[in-house]
Each structure stands twice: as structure tokens, then as C-alpha cells.
Amino acid sequence: MHSSHPVAHDPGAAKTPPHHNDPGLERYDVVVIGAGAAGLMCAIEAGKRGRRVLILEHADKAGKKILISGGGRCNFTNLHTTPDVYQSQNRSFCVSALTRYRPQDFIALVEKHHIPYHEKKLGQLFCNGSAREIVRMLLDEAEAANVTIQLYCRVTTIRRGDGFLIETNMGPVVADSLAIATGGLSIPQMGATGFAYGVARQFGLNVVPTRPGLVPFTSRGQALELFRRLAGVSIPCTASCNDASFTENLLFTHKGISGPAILQVSSHWQEGEQVHIDLLPGFDLPAHLKEQQAARPKADLKTILSALLPRRFVEAMGETSLPDRAMNQLSPKDISTVAHRLKDWSISPDGTEGYRTAEVTLGGVDTTGLSSKTLGASGMPGLFFVGEAVDVTGPLGGYNFQWAWASGYCAGQYV
Numbered sequence: 001m002h003s004s005h006p007v008a009h010d011p012g013a014a015k016t017p018p019h020h021n022d023p024g025l026e027r028y029d030v031v032v033i034g035a036g037a038a039g040l041m042c043a044i045e046a047g048k049r050g051r052r053v054l055i056l057e058h059a060d061k062a063g064k065k066i067l068i069s070g071g072g073r074c075n076f077t078n079l080h081t082t083p084d085v086y087q088s089q090n091r092s093f094c095v096s097a098l099t100r101y102r103p104q105d106f107i108a109l110v111e112k113h114h115i116p117y118h119e120k121k122l123g124q125l126f127c128n129g130s131a132r133e134i135v136r137m138l139l140d141e142a143e144a145a146n147v148t149i150q151l152y153c154r155v156t157t158i159r160r161g162d163g164f165l166i167e168t169n170m171g172p173v174v175a176d177s178l179a180i181a182t183g184g185l186s187i188p189q190m191g192a193t194g195f196a197y198g199v200a201r202q203f204g205l206n207v208v209p210t211r212p213g214l215v216p217f218t219s220r221g222q223a224l225e226l227f228r229r230l231a232g233v234s235i236p237c238t239a240s241c242n243d244a245s246f247t248e249n250l251l252f253t254h255k256g257i258s259g260p261a262i263l264q265v266s267s268h269w270q271e272g273e274q275v276h277i278d279l280l281p282g283f284d285l286p287a288h289l290k291e292q293q294a295a296r297p298k299a300d301l302k303t304i305l306s307a308l309l310p311r312r313f314v315e316a317m318g319e320t321s322l323p324d325r326a327m328n329q330l331s332p333k334d335i336s337t338v339a340h341r342l343k344d345w346s347i348s349p350d351g352t353e354g355y356r357t358a359e360v361t362l363g364g365v366d367t368t369g370l371s372s373k374t375l376g377a378s379g380m381p382g383l384f385f386v387g388e389a390v391d392v393t394g395p396l397g398g399y400n401f402q403w404a405w406a407s408g409y410c411a412g413q414y415v
Ligand SMILES: Cc1cc2nc3c(=O)[nH]c(=O)nc-3n(C[C@H](O)[C@H](O)[C@H](O)COP(=O)(O)OP(=O)(O)OC[C@H]3O[C@@H](n4cnc5c(N)ncnc54)[C@H](O)[C@@H]3O)c2cc1C
Pocket: 033, 034, 035, 036, 037, 038, 039, 056, 057, 058, 059, 062, 063, 064, 065, 066, 068, 069, 070, 071, 074, 075, 076, 077, 153, 154, 155, 181, 182, 183, 184, 186, 187, 190, 191, 192, 193, 195, 357, 358, 359, 360, 386, 387, 388, 389, 397, 398, 399, 400, 401, 402, 404
């Protein structure tokens, strides 16, 4: 336990439902459920305002997802954060929070704690050292703001009366304000639950149907055979689906395809749809092949293509999908077929790897029931939802943490 304010009671003691004014109950100004990115930020901000804050976390540690994020280095924000990159049924909901708490604000915090960082690419900021430094920073800030963190704490019921009565495996707690920061469904083995959705429904809010996002695709049959042969091969590409396009790497895996371009596009894909892949983005392949017909007429098509794409890929594709001929034997139709295969390769994923490996959960607590300024539930004063639990989802690259910080920060001013 992180604090000197124990909320632990004898788990078997509360046989009759306690009354809200029971003098034996711990009373806090604010209870935050979930010690992840958004919950810690919300608690820190509320604590700085002089509110007495308790975080209830069911896992054995705070910030577990931060620890595994960005390959252990935490891609904690993105310099190019703009509200229009976020997915939501209500695209303008995130504008308010994201403009009040910007990447520069989080960077200032990181710099205040002397955490070295760098831009890896595309505005993505990572720790030079370890994601542990970000968790340490948040825990230090929480301690400075007198926030109490109770780990191993499972909330069993929440009731509204004079404040919120929260029953836990460690006894009851009463709070004037309650912030739900329990995240989405991604990576259940790390403690992810649908808890926030249950609380939302209990208090009359809608939940936008959820699905895994930023997740590898799985395949079957011949496609899977090909991908397995190519497992480990990575190719820069543009992957597109439903008007969304991402130019990054594609990675073949033993289950299907992954890599940043595929993770990005997966958030825009629905079951049954095709994904289109341009393996030579910005490159005029037909013109190049015609040029090579003149310059190297005897060369094999595969040799010419191997100068542009990984040899393993060209060989595997060559067996089924590319003409096994010399350049001077290719007809104009052959050239357009080859160009089509490589520049508009259509893949029909069988599915995704699901929440087991998804980086985020799309959908969540419906923003129509929340204030974009305070993150508070419109019909239930004192109840707030922050972070990934809310129907706001960013692309890969630090955007999801930026939403967690920003929504936590804003709610922290009002809880
Ligand atoms: C492998 C991986 C890598 C990622 N890398 C990045 C990255 O580099 N950059 C980026 O921007 N985003 C990244 N993300 C996404 C990012 O981690 C999340 O969007 C972000 O953590 C959401 O913050 P949150 O506080 O809303 O939820 P979470 O961080 O998930 O925190 C929720 C907390 O609530 C707790 N909790 C859940 N249910 C209960 C309950 N019933 N009672 C009590 N506690 C509960 C959980 O244990 C957890 O501590 C990554 C995600 C994954 C899975």
C-alpha cells in the first residue's frame, strides 16, 4: 500500500449494507477507480486542488499498461496531436480536453522530472530509458498531491445517496465525486475489465459497442500459408481501408499480418471487409517495369522486383501470383497485372487477434451523456469517466496516452 490512509477493513465485516453516514466509513472527497494513465492524472490534479483523493486499483501495481507501452519505453505523447485523428461517434467531443491539455503540457511535466526522451518518428515521443520513469513520475506527483492509492482493491457495488457509497473487498468507502478510469477491454491478462461500461449503464449512460483496435489481423487457408512462410519479413507499405490510409511497415506473422500500418488500419476495419495494400507507395511500378524491359530485356521479372522488395517476399509471391518470365516476355497486360498485385494487393482478413493483443478498445462510454468540458455525466452530478473507457480512440503513436492525460487532467479540475 502506497499510503498512510488505510481503507482496508475486515472483508467479512460488512454483513448488513452500511449507511452512508456510518461514522466508521472512510470518507473521501474523490474516489478514482483505476490507477492507469487517466486515473493517476485525474487524481493528481484533484489532489493539487486540495481534494482528499483515494484511488482504488484492483491490480498489484499502478500504471501496468504504461510499463508495457511503447515496447517498455512508453510513447507518452505525439507532437502532432490534433482532435481530428481520434475516432468516436461524436468526433468533436475530444476537442475541449485536447486543447486544454496539450502534448507540451505533458512534456513540461516529463522535463520537470528530468526524464530524458526523444522523438522516434512522426512526432512520437519515447523515454530514452524506461517506461518505469513515467510511472515513477506519476506516483511522485500523486504523493506530492497527497493522493492515496489502494492496490488489490476490488469494487463490488456502487450506490448513490449522499455521495457515492463504494463497496469493496476491503470494506466500504464514501466519496463526493467518483471518477471511473478503468480503461477498456484490451489485454485482459493485465487486469483490463469492462467495469466502466457496467457503471455507465447502471447510471443510465449508453455504451457505444466496443471492438478491439490497433490489433494484428489473422488469416486462414492459402493466405495464412503465404504469411507463415514470410513470418518476420517487414515491408514499408500504404495500407488502406474505408478511406483511412497509413504509410508505415507491414509485418508478416505466423498468424497473419501485423506491423504499424496494419495495426493502424485495423481500427478502421469491420468484419468481412478487405484491406488494400500498396507495397511500393509513391512508386510508378508500370513505368519502372517498362523502362527495365528496355534496359534489361533478359532479366527475370523476379530479379527486377527483388531490387525493390525483399527477395523472400518476391520468391513466395512468385510461386503463385507473379509471372515466372523474363522482362522481354511480359505483355502490357502482364505488367498491369503485376502492378495491380503489388500496388493494390487485396487482403481479406479472417479476423483479428482480439482483445488479447489489441492496444486499444474502440467504442466505450457514450460521449452524448458526458460533458466535454468536465468529463462528468450529465444526469449524475459527481460521476466522471476518463481515458480509454470513454468512446474516444486515437491511432498508434502516443495519441492514446495524450487522450488519457488530457481527459484525466480536465476531470481533475472538477471532481
Ligand atoms: C501493449 C500496449 C502498448 C501500448 N503502447 C502505447 C503507447 O506507447 N502510447 C500510447 O499512447 N498508448 C499506448 N497504448 C494504449 C494505452 O496504454 C492506453 O490507451 C492507456 O493506458 C489508457 O489509459 P487509461 O488510464 O484509460 O486505462 P489503463 O491504462 O488501462 O488503466 C486502467 C486501470 O484500471 C484498472 N482497473 C480495471 N478494471 C478495474 C476494476 N474493476 N477495479 C479497479 N481497477 C480496475 C486497471 O488495472 C488499470 O490499472 C498501449 C496499449 C497496450 C496494450
